Amino acid sequence: MSPQPNKRPGRTIRSVQIAFNIIDLLQEEAGIGVTRIADELGHSKSTVHSHLRTLEERRIIVREGDGYRLGLRFLDVASHVRDQIGNFDIVQKEVDSLADETGEIVQFGVEEYGMVSYLHKAQGDHAVETLSRVGTQQPMYSTSLGKTILAYLPAERIEEIAAEMEYEPKTANTITSPEELFEELETIREQGYGIDDEENINGLRCVSAPVKNDETILGAISITGPSSRFTEDRLHGELADYVRSAANVIELNTKFS
Amino acid sequence: MSPQPNKRPGRTIRSVQIAFNIIDLLQEEAGIGVTRIADELGHSKSTVHSHLRTLEERRIIVREGDGYRLGLRFLDVASHVRDQIGNFDIVQKEVDSLADETGEIVQFGVEEYGMVSYLHKAQGDHAVETLSRVGTQQPMYSTSLGKTILAYLPAERIEEIAAEMEYEPKTANTITSPEELFEELETIREQGYGIDDEENINGLRCVSAPVKNDETILGAISITGPSSRFTEDRLHGELADYVRSAANVIELNTKFS
DNA sequence: TATATCTGTTCCCGCTTGGGGAACGCCCCG
DNA sequence: CGGGGCGTTCCCCAAGCGGGAACAGATATA
Numbered sequence: 001m002s003p004q005p006n007k008r009p010g011r012t013i014r015s016v017q018i019a020f021n022i023i024d025l026l027q028e029e030a031g032i033g034v035t036r037i038a039d040e041l042g043h044s045k046s047t048v049h050s051h052l053r054t055l056e057e058r059r060i061i062v063r064e065g066d067g068y069r070l071g072l073r074f075l076d077v078a079s080h081v082r083d084q085i086g087n088f089d090i091v092q093k094e095v096d097s098l099a100d101e102t103g104e105i106v107q108f109g110v111e112e113y114g115m116v117s118y119l120h121k122a123q124g125d126h127a128v129e130t131l132s133r134v135g136t137q138q139p140m141y142s143t144s145l146g147k148t149i150l151a152y153l154p155a156e157r158i159e160e161i162a163a164e165m166e167y168e169p170k171t172a173n174t175i176t177s178p179e180e181l182f183e184e185l186e187t188i189r190e191q192g193y194g195i196d197d198e199e200n201i202n203g204l205r206c207v208s209a210p211v212k213n214d215e216t217i218l219g220a221i222s223i224t225g226p227s228s229r230f231t232e233d234r235l236h237g238e239l240a241d242y243v244r245s246a247a248n249v250i251e252l253n254t255k256f257s
Numbered sequence: 258m259s260p261q262p263n264k265r266p267g268r269t270i271r272s273v274q275i276a277f278n279i280i281d282l283l284q285e286e287a288g289i290g291v292t293r294i295a296d297e298l299g300h301s302k303s304t305v306h307s308h309l310r311t312l313e314e315r316r317i318i319v320r321e322g323d324g325y326r327l328g329l330r331f332l333d334v335a336s337h338v339r340d341q342i343g344n345f346d347i348v349q350k351e352v353d354s355l356a357d358e359t360g361e362i363v364q365f366g367v368e369e370y371g372m373v374s375y376l377h378k379a380q381g382d383h384a385v386e387t388l389s390r391v392g393t394q395q396p397m398y399s400t401s402l403g404k405t406i407l408a409y410l411p412a413e414r415i416e417e418i419a420a421e422m423e424y425e426p427k428t429a430n431t432i433t434s435p436e437e438l439f440e441e442l443e444t445i446r447e448q449g450y451g452i453d454d455e456e457n458i459n460g461l462r463c464v465s466a467p468v469k470n471d472e473t474i475l476g477a478i479s480i481t482g483p484s485s486r487f488t489e490d491r492l493h494g495e496l497a498d499y500v501r502s503a504a505n506v507i508e509l510n511t512k513f514s
Numbered sequence: 515t516a517t518a519t520c521t522g523t524t525c526c527c528g529c530t531t532g533g534g535g536a537a538c539g540c541c542c543c544g
Numbered sequence: 545c546g547g548g549g550c551g552t553t554c555c556c557c558a559a560g561c562g563g564g565a566a567c568a569g570a571t572a573t574a
Contacts, residue, residue, distance in 0.1 A: 010306075010307070010310040010523085010524090011306075011307045011310060011524090011561090012307065012310055012311045012314055013272050013276070013307055013308060013311045013560085013561070014532090014533090014559095014560070014561085015270050015271075015272040015273055015531090015532065015533090015560085015561085016272055016273055016276045016308065016311045016312070017311065017315070018533090019270070019273045019276065020315050020317065023334075027334055027337045027338075030341040033550075033551075034550080034551055034552085035549085035550065035551075043533075043534085044533065044534040044535070045534090045550095045551075045552085046532095046533070046534060046535080046536095046552085046553080046554090047532075047533045047534065049267075049268075049551075049552070049553090050267070050268045050269065050270055050532075050533085051270060051273065053267040053268060053269055054269045054270045054273045054274065055273070057269055058274070058277050059369075059370055060277065062369060062370070066550080066551090069338075069341050070334065070337070070338045070341070071338075071369060071370075072338065072342075072367070072369045072374040072376075072392070072394075073392075073394075074331060074334050074335045074338045074392075075335050075338060075339065075374065075375075075376070075391055075392035076374075076392035076393060076394065077280075077284055077327065077331050077335070077392070078331045078332050078334070078335035078392060079390055079391055079392040079393075080284045080327070080392075081284075081326075081327045081328075081329065081331045081332060082332065084287040084326050084327070085329075110329070112316075112319060112328060112329045113316055113319070113328075117329040117332065117333075118332075119329075119332070133336055134332055134336055135329070135330075135331075135332030135333035135334070135335060135336040135337075136333060136336075137329075137330075137333065267552085267553090268531095268532085268553090270531085270532065271530090271531070271532085271561085271562090272531090272532085272560090272561070272562090275562090290521075290522075291521080291522060291523090292520085292521065292522075300562075300563085301562065301563040301564070302522080302523085302563090303523085303524080303525090303562070303563060303564080303565095304561075304562050304563065306522075306523070306524090307561075307562085323521080323522090
């Protein structure tokens, strides 16, 4: 089921795997019970039962009606996780105010496991609706956030991530080869911001600026909007300035060892 | 370490417990390594090591510098969890707009495991800063959200929760006995909204209105502010009206079986 | 440079424990 | 009343997990 060439094999604990398989399943589909879970995962009911007991005692899951769902403890964990990543308050404030000013969608993302994770998102008044939401993971080659972050990672890490990528063409403009990607990254480093010209979703363009602490990249901030409003000129002019100054504010307010 | 009279003992799985002990620990303190964790939990390094491997493979945790932290996957899980609880979009929209209108703190909470969990929070322009944030769990007897939700739960569940509570006086006004509590709940049911008169934090008052679907309570919405601005009259008048109409909007927009 | 002492990692052994089969109790439906 | 769905319980047996100890780097100390 998983013969992927992962780097660190080592010993892995089966019961824990099972527990997280259950959690994953409940994340996808809430409200299912012992039998259903057992079938789905290919385990005996008794096995699943003990696991559910354990998770319930831990308040990881909750029994609701005749089925289980994930518990609200995850909300608490999530807010701790965000706090552990840099200074989240500043980021939040800056993203919100940029969304207010521009009226568009503003997002902040960081890299993890070779993907971009959205830490915060704010929608301005006339923002288009997008599917992405906080917590989502997106590939790095097809988003301006991803490409911008990637551009400022250490060279070896770039190689590593680029090698593991599967370049799947999301639109006609999606980057589909390492060569294209490296060239793009070079451009980003030169101009100091990154563009997504309908490379991830048709009709949508974005600009992103990197947020750095000294020489290490923390993440990136982006504005997203419809191509109709986001002309070439605005993208490279006004909008690029917006994200760069917002990134700057975050950088200045972010002090930690 | 845990001889609490929990209802459903059953069989519980040790490795899973250990795994979640590690996660709990990392939630409290990020950036620690194998040795430290092993010491803290009283396990051997090799044991902890295999667990960390498992969690890392699962992308539950991330190795960062010389230590581990919880992964961003939790953000994704959290957003799924919120979606599974009623219709979160409506709630969010309503809470945000109420915070805008009033300029104060507005929160939405639901009951789980006899406590209130905050699902969403919005701060108006001149809102006081409070410590509570999304995901936090608070006791039900000392918050207006908690008391309001409690008031509309099925009688048997009220008994159950009230019995397990430990009434710890947070301020001079905190409810400290079941009798007081039951009386308060009666009042809430009569007037259709609940008040917190500096019962949880000195200087802060709140009003909450229940959000119901048919006859089952989904949660409650509240406004919080300093006693100086939140006079008796405003609390029971204007502010109570605000939360009740917001609750109403949510109820009307929430349709599911 | 050598020595000491932290890390994290690996190996292997033996006992615990957790996974599974099967039986049971319950509820709902025919 | 009987059948089939659910969750729960019991018990057994091996395999999987926890732990001790040895190993390997990295950093510091002299």
